[in-house]
Amino acid sequence: MTSAPSISTVGQLRASGHEHKGLRTEIRDNLLARLAAGEDPWPGLHGFEDTVIPQLERALIAGHDLVLLGERGQGKTRLLRTMVGLLDEWTPVIEDSELGEHPYEPVTHESRRRAAELGDELPVTWRHREDRYAEKLATPDTSVADLIGDVDPMKVAEGRSLGDPETIHFGLIPRSHRGIVAINELPDLAERIQVAMLNVMEERDIQIRGYVLRLPLDLLVVASANPEDYTNRGRIITPLQDRFGAEIRTHYPRELEAEVAVIRQEAGLVAEVPDALLEVLARFTRNLRDSSAVDQRSGVSARFAIAGAETIAAAALRRATRLGESDAVARVVDLDTAVEVLAGKIEFETGEEGRETDILTHLLRTAIAETVREHFRGLDMGLLVTAIEDGATVTTGGEVSAHDVLDGLPVLGESELYDDVCDRLFDRAELSDGRRACAIELALEGLFLARKIGKDTDGRETVYG
Structure with a gap:
């Protein structure tokens, strides 16, 4: 002024x-x-x-x-x-x-x-x-x-x-x-x-x-x-x-990039939320707008994705504080916290009573799968799948630190697969434990959704195996 x-x-x-x-x-x-x-x-x-x-x-x-x-x-x-x-x-x-x-x-x-x-x-x-x-x-x-x-x-x-x-x-x-x-x-x-x-x-x-x-x-x-x-x-x-x-x-953003830009601009994030997770939230929101189970007359506000980004950032900061992590970075496991608190912001069609959580979970998984295909297309993850088929497991969760996730990864010999996965999302010179764990979790979730590996969740821990 x-x-x-x-x-x-x-x-x-x-x-x-x-x-x-x-x-x-x-x-x-x-x-x-x-x-x-x-x-x-x-x-x-x-x-x-x-x-x-x-x-x-x-x-x-x-x-x-x-x-x-x-x-x-x-x-x-x-x-x-x-x-x-x-x-x-x-x-x-x-x-x-x-x-x-x-x-x-x-x-x-x-x-x-x-x-x-x-x-x-x-x-x-x-x-x-x-x-x-x-x-x-x-x-x-x-x-x-x-x-x-x-x-x-x-x-x-x-x-x-x-x-x-x-x-x-x-x-x-x-x-x-x-x-x-x-x-x-x-x-x-x-x-x-x-x-x-x-x-x-x-x-x-x-x-x-x-x-x-x-x-x-x-x-x-x-x-x-x-x-x-x-x-x-x-x-x-x-x-x-x-x-x-x-x-x-007026209308909702028609391009995915514009949807992500709105979330990044409007969300008050208390921890780092990588662009790939914002992209998941943007795809999730767009899937809801296309779903026949959702009342489209009331729309699905951009505030839905904005609140989702703020929620997963809060989950990351809470975990980092409780576990003494030096950097708070949101991971795939935090996306479930958004579903838990945002269901009330969506108006479902009559006849969908009781199925709200199932619908949200399905559409979120669809969004994750689309994001995985976009970022990891052409990347051979056969070594990781083989290691898990041979009995290796990877444990993560809302109460599991990024360091512990990385320590629990199966050894892949001379392979640089984990570095290749991280390179698809981040600049290698700016990698942290939180970012590495985020990228590898996204790859693991993609393998699970592609039915290449299994996943078991008990509310506190998630085990890929």
Whole structure:
């Protein structure tokens, strides 16, 4: 953040050559400048580059209010919040004005009076773009007063008459004048509350009780909604839907790399989670989205995989702390902990009661097998399979250290198979016991899923043999 300009009066502002732009012009100019410079206006968003982002940019260039439609966990809110970056970093406002009006265009009775009295000495302050974004989660108990405004009984008690426009307490939308107002889960707003937004969306003014109050509001209204809300919990009323210039459908990442990037970016990991395990979680999540046993109308949020990554990182840190390991690295054995705690985040189809854990376990194994094929394709593991067939076993588990796993591996003579396995996932110069154990466990699990070796689990230990 840079420092705010030092200009403090409207006279100084005019002398500086400052020009006032409407909000939509400001957003359009900044967006076009970013695109012309080859900069990414949407940092941190993955998987929307060829679908959602072009639609969104066209809507903003056209100056349209917009609504994002998509299932839970598709990044709708993050996308709305990223729009703040298209505002000017600092913008002048009339000091102490209730609605943050531009010094050249006061809109409230009080600000116009002060501008007429003070002229070029009207005090100016500066507002950062982060303060020009307001967000409201629509809930059934949201009132017209919350969004639009109401008569303030305290001001009436001070002696003002009910007909005095200064008795009005403005709601969220007028207070977002010259900024962006975002309403999450718009269909959850009661229909009568949506009606109150009609004038704001079209005529750009507000109506409060019996007042005829013409405020030329300059704001951008954006909203998010789940498509199912149109028929289940609520709906966007037709006149309000008609006032949005653009309806944009979001989606889950269509490429595996984008899914992994979202997990890596959003997860707060307390231990190292190798990319291969994040890939397993990403494939697991995508398998759930394709499964006929899962209710796809509610979707499978990206937060599912994010919470899974955080869970297995926590399992790794717990093990490292209990066993005195110097580095905490998640391993394949930790993936089961994610299944144990995340089942409640998935809505299954009717008729699948009692089979939830089996379904999750099957889809997780499918994800592991796909990851093993991707990374270990062409690698001959015959020596390891032969050693296990001859009676060798490998013991691992949530309470078994990486050092103990490595110590228990069968000796393969002069073979460099274990190093070759690790090379498929990690740089050999940066190998640790935790990383080696992770790579070899993934290979062993792949052999088990391919029915080359057996596996026995008692809850504390897992034995491949």
